[in-house]
Amino acid sequence: MATKKKSSVKLKTVRPSGKTENNFFELVFEVARQIPKGRVTSYGAIAACLGAKSSSRMVGWAMNGAGRVKPKVPAHRVVNRLGILSGKHHFSPPGLMEKLLKKEGIKVINDQVQDFKNVFWDPSANLE
DNA sequence: CGCCTGACGAAAC
């Protein structure tokens, strides 16, 4: 609630038009932040939870500012629907994402999360 | 102001 965050990824967000904000970006960050340790989710799942399942790309794009916002967003817990670390190339060391996941108890082999559906965390499921 | 790219996803071919 409330809390207002810093806008989104870059700054530019708030347009003089007075709308749009980055609601979408913020929502993505909030959801991603709620991912429990040892669990992962997919871009599409977050998008669907936000009501924009078709905009899964935006979710990934939003993650572009994951390490830029506060508190930092565990983007490493977000993978594509196949359980592949599609965003590992965007981390400082490409292997950092896999490393973090393994550290949390997630098995990652060949850039792919093992037991993906077992560790999959559904944002809607947390609404309970 | 228009075209291309982008950490996805699903449908079409």
Added chain:
DNA sequence: GGTTTCGCCAGGC
């Protein structure tokens, strides 16, 4: 059944 294209929306050039 694998590959390709579109859709989604936003931002960079």
